[in-house]
Amino acid sequence: MTNNLSDPCASDGYFHIPDSWRDDPLLAKLEGQRIRFAGAGLRKCVYERDGGKCHYCEEPVALEKFQADHVVPFSKGGLTILSNLVCACVRCNLAKGNVSYEQFVAELAERGLEWRNEVARKQANWFADQRRLAYGY
Numbered sequence: 001m002t003n004n005l006s007d008p009c010a011s012d013g014y015f016h017i018p019d020s021w022r023d024d025p026l027l028a029k030l031e032g033q034r035i036r037f038a039g040a041g042l043r044k045c046v047y048e049r050d051g052g053k054c055h056y057c058e059e060p061v062a063l064e065k066f067q068a069d070h071v072v073p074f075s076k077g078g079l080t081i082l083s084n085l086v087c088a089c090v091r092c093n094l095a096k097g098n099v100s101y102e103q104f105v106a107e108l109a110e111r112g113l114e115w116r117n118e119v120a121r122k123q124a125n126w127f128a129d130q131r132r133l134a135y136g137y
């Protein structure tokens with residue numbers, strides 16, 4: 001059994017709770033569930049493996065700002081594990097949106113950073129509009 005807490009780089013993407021949690025029904029429910037978000041330990045593994053650079057545009061990105069991007073999306077069964085995560089800058093992750101990894105890599109290679117910036121700007125505006133509609137600010 002992999003212990004996600006002791007070696008985040010070796011995490012298999014599922015919760016494995018310690019024996020001391022098994023008496024608590026709420027905590028016990030976590031056992032075997034897919035982990036959605038990379039914790040600080042796994043984030044550091046991704047960041048260091050990718051040399052602190054965005055996987056897509058290769059620009060340096062700060063440890064606090066990079067986004068751990070799922071290659072196979074979580075919504076499509078992708079796991080939150082080192083081999084399924086890449087270091088992405090905010091602009092690339094915004095521009096990638098819901099398109100597949102392969103499609104985004106191909107489009108970025110063909111269209112370049114100006115295209116990425118334009119798509120990222122539109123996405124950011126869309127998110128801001130959604131927030132205003134939902135929360136009024």
Ligand SMILES: [Zn+2]
Nearest residue numbers: 054057089092
């Ligand atoms: Zn980037």
